[in-house]
Amino acid sequence: MEKIRVGLIGCGGRMGGHMSSSFDHMEDVQVVAVADPIEERRVAAAARYGVRRAYRDHSELFAHESRETLDALFIAIEPTAHKGVEEAAVEKGIPFLVEKPMTLDPEQGRRIARAVAEKNLVTAVGFQDRYLDLMEIVKAEVDSAPKGGLVYGAWIGGIPGPWWWQKKSTCGGQLLEQNVHLMDGLRWLYGEAISVYATASRGMVTPGVDGVSPEYDTDDHSTVVIRFDNNVTATLVSGCYVRGSRPFCGLAISLKDRVLEYHLRNNLVIRTPAETRDIPRRVDQTARLDRAFIDAVRAGDPAAVRSPYADGLKSLELCFAANQSMESGQAVILR
Numbered sequence: 001m002e003k004i005r006v007g008l009i010g011c012g013g014r015m016g017g018h019m020s021s022s023f024d025h026m027e028d029v030q031v032v033a034v035a036d037p038i039e040e041r042r043v044a045a046a047a048r049y050g051v052r053r054a055y056r057d058h059s060e061l062f063a064h065e066s067r068e069t070l071d072a073l074f075i076a077i078e079p080t081a082h083k084g085v086e087e088a089a090v091e092k093g094i095p096f097l098v099e100k101p102m103t104l105d106p107e108q109g110r111r112i113a114r115a116v117a118e119k120n121l122v123t124a125v126g127f128q129d130r131y132l133d134l135m136e137i138v139k140a141e142v143d144s145a146p147k148g149g150l151v152y153g154a155w156i157g158g159i160p161g162p163w164w165w166q167k168k169s170t171c172g173g174q175l176l177e178q179n180v181h182l183m184d185g186l187r188w189l190y191g192e193a194i195s196v197y198a199t200a201s202r203g204m205v206t207p208g209v210d211g212v213s214p215e216y217d218t219d220d221h222s223t224v225v226i227r228f229d230n231n232v233t234a235t236l237v238s239g240c241y242v243r244g245s246r247p248f249c250g251l252a253i254s255l256k257d258r259v260l261e262y263h264l265r266n267n268l269v270i271r272t273p274a275e276t277r278d279i280p281r282r283v284d285q286t287a288r289l290d291r292a293f294i295d296a297v298r299a300g301d302p303a304a305v306r307s308p309y310a311d312g313l314k315s316l317e318l319c320f321a322a323n324q325s326m327e328s329g330q331a332v333i334l335r
């Protein structure tokens, strides 16, 4: 079997995850080109795969590479760096997997989605949780249960390391940057939302103190209420002010006859009057995500991934609507 030749744009933290979960082990994949403005990162990535084609950024990569030299691209760059990256991949007809959030500009996202559709290009967004065995069980439980109920979702912790994370203008806010994973999970479980209402608070985290950037200006916490069809209402909370012990993170779903407690990427507890089952995670969801994308590239089948670009954009758009509600104080009616 011929190897799928892969190029990497961005060699930071998340690409490291794709490397250790996937590229280090996939026998039918060969990393052939890498790009990152940070020299030590691109040099380290190039050395890891014995690659000579190491570029300073995406522009240099696209100046030298084409569909003849690359079968697929993985893109993991900061949210504000998506300046012509996916557009160039589409123009050259190179399938790509891009990390969320793929843009902070809804209009750019829509333009890219249209261009991807016109070319029928294979794409994927890094919504790894759709490939979790635990979320597959949650989905099967929800699909087979009587419709309706309350859902509580939470992603509460500290402030992640990258410089761009601490400013709302460069990360989009914790909801869009991080909790978009659970937002995407809600869409996967319940379909498209009817409305969102959101609030946000600041003032608990002090810029310039305890290792926090002096430029920190993102929300310390936010709460979104999302209405779905079939009498489902979800409350999704995000917080980045917590140090030390971490509160519950994941989804707590109250069905009529059972409770599902999905503990973020760790385990799933299912409680019924008769029994309590505690199911541990058994898969590496990033490896499964990357495998699905590579298989889709090989098959030339855009539908063979769980989160193609256009679908991933819908999860972003729900977060954009929530951000709008945080600003205006008004609910956003989506349909």
Ligand SMILES: NC(=O)c1ccc[n+]([C@@H]2O[C@H](COP(=O)([O-])OP(=O)(O)OC[C@H]3O[C@@H](n4cnc5c(N)ncnc54)[C@H](O)[C@@H]3O)[C@@H](O)[C@H]2O)c1
Pocket: 009, 010, 011, 012, 013, 014, 015, 035, 036, 037, 038, 041, 056, 057, 058, 059, 076, 077, 078, 079, 081, 099, 100, 101, 126, 127, 128, 162, 163, 177
């Ligand atoms: N799916 C997930 O679970 C998951 C997990 C972590 C991060 N992410 C997402 O992945 C993205 C990257 O996050 P990260 O933690 O790796 O950030 P990071 O800051 O560690 O790495 C980003 C890298 O991109 C490089 N870069 C920027 N512009 C570039 C360009 N034009 N061409 C080539 N390289 C460029 C930077 O120099 C940097 O090394 C973010 O959008 C983040 O939200 C997703």
